[in-house]
Amino acid sequence: MSRILSIGAGVMGTAITIPAVTNGHEAKIVGTSLDEEIIDSINKNSVHPKLNVQLTNTSALLFNQMTQEDIDNSDVIVIGINSSGIDWFIELIKNFKVVNKKFLIVTKGLYMNEKKELDIFPNKIKNEIKQDLSLTAVTGPCKAIELAKKNLTNICFVNSDLDTAINLANLFKNDYYVIKSQSDLLGAELCAALKNVYAIAVGYSQTYFSKEEKIFNPESALFSHCVNEMSHLVTLMGGLPETVFSLSGLGDLHVTSGTGRNGLLGNLLAKSRTYDDIINKELKNETVEGAQTIKDLEHLFKKLVKDHKLPILENLVLCICQNEKLNIPWKDLNI
Numbered sequence: 101m102s103r104i105l106s107i108g109a110g111v112m113g114t115a116i117t118i119p120a121v122t123n124g125h126e127a128k129i130v131g132t133s134l135d136e137e138i139i140d141s142i143n144k145n146s147v148h149p150k151l152n153v154q155l156t157n158t159s160a161l162l163f164n165q166m167t168q169e170d171i172d173n174s175d176v177i178v179i180g181i182n183s184s185g186i187d188w189f190i191e192l193i194k195n196f197k198v199v200n201k202k203f204l205i206v207t208k209g210l211y212m213n214e215k216k217e218l219d220i221f222p223n224k225i226k227n228e229i230k231q232d233l234s235l236t237a238v239t240g241p242c243k244a245i246e247l248a249k250k251n252l253t254n255i256c257f258v259n260s261d262l263d264t265a266i267n268l269a270n271l272f273k274n275d276y277y278v279i280k281s282q283s284d285l286l287g288a289e290l291c292a293a294l295k296n297v298y299a300i301a302v303g304y305s306q307t308y309f310s311k312e313e314k315i316f317n318p319e320s321a322l323f324s325h326c327v328n329e330m331s332h333l334v335t336l337m338g339g340l341p342e343t344v345f346s347l348s349g350l351g352d353l354h355v356t357s358g359t360g361r362n363g364l365l366g367n368l369l370a371k372s373r374t375y376d377d378i379i380n381k382e383l384k385n386e387t388v389e390g391a392q393t394i395k396d397l398e399h400l401f402k403k404l405v406k407d408h409k410l411p412i413l414e415n416l417v418l419c420i421c422q423n424e425k426l427n428i429p430w431k432d433l434n435i
Contacts, residue, residue, distance in 0.1 A: 101125055102271055105174035107189060109135040109160065111244035112206050113180020114148050118248055119277035120176075121157050128170065129160040132185065136162065151248040163192055171196045176204055176271065179225070182387055183209035183293075186221055190228050199231050204257075204268060206238045208292040208389065210397060218337055218400055220289035234259070236268050239288045240280075240347035241355035247277065254278040256347050258288040280347060287339025291349035294333060295356050296390035298326035301412050302357035303366020304426055322412075325433045326353065329412050336408065362390040369419065369426040376423050394420040 109131035117127035142160035240255030259265035405414035
């Protein structure tokens with residue numbers, strides 16, 4: 101039996117432990133200061149209140165209760181916080197010895213490194229924690245609630261050392277959690293973050309109607325254009341273009357744009373609304389990962405759209421950073 105320690109008691113940080121528990125392993129969920137209600141519910145009722153599923157062989161505690169013994173006894177440590185909590189996680193884990201520990205990261209995001217270059221969260225974690233550890237990314241189409249209910253989910257475990265990804269996958273994979281192992285960590289992580297950005301545009305296109313009948317041609321076309329721009333961006337940044345056309349890219353963009361806050365933001369922007377208006381009303385106090393990525397990387401994205409033909413990204417930056425109404429430049433799109 102292996103022990104899974106998941107830092108982050110949100111829906112994804114918890115849901116990913118369920119396949120491992122199904123396989124006979126043990127899980128411990130670590131909550132942030134915002135997760136007291138969730139931790140209490142897991143310990144008292146074995147239920148995650150947001151997932152509303154029964155958890156077995158799972159315990160929970162708050163981050164300030166976690167000890168070195170919890171770290172030492174774990175075989176896999178899941179990084180399950182949202183992207184805005186990545187610095188909090190790094191400061192927390194610096195207090196512990198994690199040399200040679202295996203980490204599984206479900207947190208998606210990009211950042212500007214010390215060289216003012218775009219970089220991925222696994223590199224940020226390694227560079228700032230400064231301990232020798234192994235990081236495997238989880239990418240691909242996955243809604244936490246569907247996984248928690250043990251519905252068929254097909255995703256990727258990605259590590260530049262393919263054998264490590266395969267070995268970790270063996271702990272989690274089963275009949276309903278099907279895992280493909282890959283080695284293009286840079287490309288997969290770029291896709292994982294960029295799909296949130298482009299899901300806003302796809303969400304915008306989901307609002308096309310002819311009289312009272314929904315039409316699908318614009319959404320299908322824009323989805324294709326978004327995948328094309330993602331492929332161009334990932335290749336520019338050193339990832340493999342084929343990764344974009346795998347579960348990590350195309351597959352994840354499809355599920356993200358069809359559900360979740362990124363697609364919803366796009367839906368609302370299509371009503372001639374501005375980003376500031378929406379974020380202060382319907383999406384107040386909500387984290388919209390795609391919009392946050394655009395804001396965090398505004399300077400870099402503006403340089404990219406100046407130097408390269410990226411019309412969808414260009415208009416998303418204008419919308420999110422300058423509060424302009426979103427425009428889809430159909431005549432400028434090429435495949």
